[in-house]
Amino acid sequence: MTSTNDESTFEDPAEALRLIEHERHHTFREVTPDPRLMYWPWGLTWLISFGLSFLRFGPEGKTFVDMPTWLPLLALTVLLTAAGIFTGVVGARASRHISGPSSRQGATYGISWSAGFTSLAIIFGRVSEHVPDEMLGLLWGGGMVALVGVLYMAGSAIWDVRDMFVLGAxxxxxxxxxxxxGPGWHALVLAVAGGGGLLVAGFVGWMRRR
Known part of the structure; x- marks a missing residue:
């Protein structure tokens, strides 16, 4: 008897599995941002801004490159803002097709970043005038980076992504x-190991995504 069913059928189960795997991979790419776009802006921000801080406020007050004292902090503020906007747009575009609990988790997680940085900025701004100048960079840099590490590990707990926990740790x-x-060295460590770690994380994530 000849079948009149218009639905497509697969005589080879392996062909069906390949199609399913292809569609699964396509969907994953559609709803998951490119790791390079999520990590590299932050890695470059740390590399440039903390690198400038080290060159201007080196160990024991040494100045390697004579530049205005406000330049490293301005660079950090501008680059952090640009990286935040850029990754926010990338994340929003990737999640535009997602609804339900996953969408709410992503939105809540993003708000947590903004709330955490805003709170620390207000607190540090209030106490900065009572902190020696040579310790200001350590206060702001150490505090903000500590928050970043904790938030990455929290993100790992939310989405069960081990790579995020490793990066946060x-x-x-x-x-x-x-x-x-100590001051000076902290900026160098963050520029090289911190910024470099984010760049490596973006590359490794991209390679796995391929």
């Missing part, structure tokens, strides 16, 4: 080492 360890090392 790496950032936390690097930050503590830099703080213990």
């Amino acid at each position: 790496w950032i936390s360890v690097v930050n503590v080492i830099g703080v213990l090392w």
Whole structure:
């Protein structure tokens, strides 16, 4: 008897599995941002801004490059804002097809970043005038980076992504080492190991995504 069913059928189960895997991979790429776009802006921000801080406010007050004292902090503020806007747009575009609990989780997580940075900025702004100038960079840099490390590890708990936990733990360890090392060295450690770690994380994530 000849079948009149118009629905497509697969005589080879392997062909069906390949099609399912192809569609699954396509959907994953559609709803998951490119890791390079999510990590590299932050990595470059740390590399440039903390690198400038080290060159201007080196260990024991040494100045390697004579530049205005306000330039490193201005660079950090501008680059953090640009990286935040850029990754926010990328994340929003990737999640535009997602609804339900996953969408709410992403929105809540993004708000947590904004709330955390805003709170620390207000607190540090209030106490900065009572902190010696040579310790200001350690206060702001160490505090903000500590928050980043914790938020990455929290993101790992939300989405069960081990790579995020590894990155958050790496950032936390690097930050503590830099703080213990002292002013000047802290900026160098964050620029090289912190910024470099974010760049590597973006590359590794991209390679796995391929």
